[in-house]
């Protein structure tokens with residue numbers, strides 16, 4: 075729901091709300107988290123709390139004036155520093171969603187989340203200007219965000235390409251359906267306490283946790299802040315002991331010096347990379363001479379299966395044996411080969427429910443094995 079008020083010259087109020095099937099305090103917490111996350115990606119920092127503020131670059135553009143945990147936050151909002159006298163009011167609130175109206179949140183336990191901006195008329199101009207701004211900036215953003223391309227990208231990012239939010243945190247805390255891949259990678263790497271492993275796209279840090287049991291040291295990157303936090307929590311003891319460092323960084327620019335690691339791993343990431351050769355070349359750069367690399371492939375047979383459903387499938391790149399091998403060679407790696415591993419025995423071994431073992435049967439999954447010569 076999105077509305078503007080202020081006809082006849084008063085107010086200039088924009089109100090956007092959504093009804094969700096969540097308890098209001100939990101919904102409010104999710105609103106604050108998601109808003110801060112979305113603003114951060116657009117270069118705006120939202121700091122909640124009674125002394126909270128909103129910063130765009132160095133400039134304070136908003137300041138919390140009322141803070142009711144779990145219910146409501148009101149901010150003085152200064153959208154137009156060139157008109158210092160004209161502040162607007164921004165309010166975020168969660169209320170029990172009463173009956174009626176559309177959406178999925180009516181009835182017991184539902185919440186109505188509302189973001190309301192008041193006082194924009196003075197800043198934006200007369201009714202015609204306010205209407206023009208609302209149509210081109212607010213309504214078009216809402217319609218664009220719900221277009222197939224944008225929604226598909228959002229779901230892909232949220233769940234896999236840059237996971238975020240409570241649901242993804244729960245999944246990647248223990249990604250049980252990825253464990254067969256982890257088991258193959260660990261078997262191929264055969265880690266010892268002398269090893270220093272780098273993992274690219276570590277998600278919630280479950281593979282790192284298993285790898286560290288060998289006594290090795292490790293470092294990892296992921297470009298999702300949520301995943302970096304989760305991976306650090308999951309491996310807190312190793313981080314505290316100085317055996318593991320996890321950084322928020324891009325696979326394309328690994329924040330490590332040349333020739334650092336004895337081995338490298340990447341799983342569940344390759345298909346999302348726009349330039350996989352550049353990433354493999356980065357992994358090669360940070361490997362020591364003789365260092366070994368194991369990367370899970372992105373198998374064409376998985377397209378449109380539970381491992382790669384839409385909308386992910388059409389955003390993933392898939393590689394057959396020759397293509398996967400070619401990526402490794404183009405990255406300058408040596409001893410490149412592609413192996414197939416039957417995941418079914420590993421799936422059984424890591425406790426995948428019997429009725430789901432069928433997902434791991436077939437010709438086997440591809441792994442790229444290589445060395446830095």
Ligand SMILES: C[S@@+](CC[C@H](N)C(=O)[O-])C[C@H]1O[C@@H](n2cnc3c(N)ncnc32)[C@H](O)[C@@H]1O
Pocket residue numbers: 234235236237246249252274275276277278295296297298301323324325326340341342343346347
């Ligand atoms: C499908 S998840 C797999 C996570 C973990 N490896 C596992 O198997 O459970 C893909 C992960 O790679 C990360 N990722 C994808 N592209 C990346 C990039 N270009 N740089 C850094 N991390 C990336 C995502 O943030 C996400 O955590």
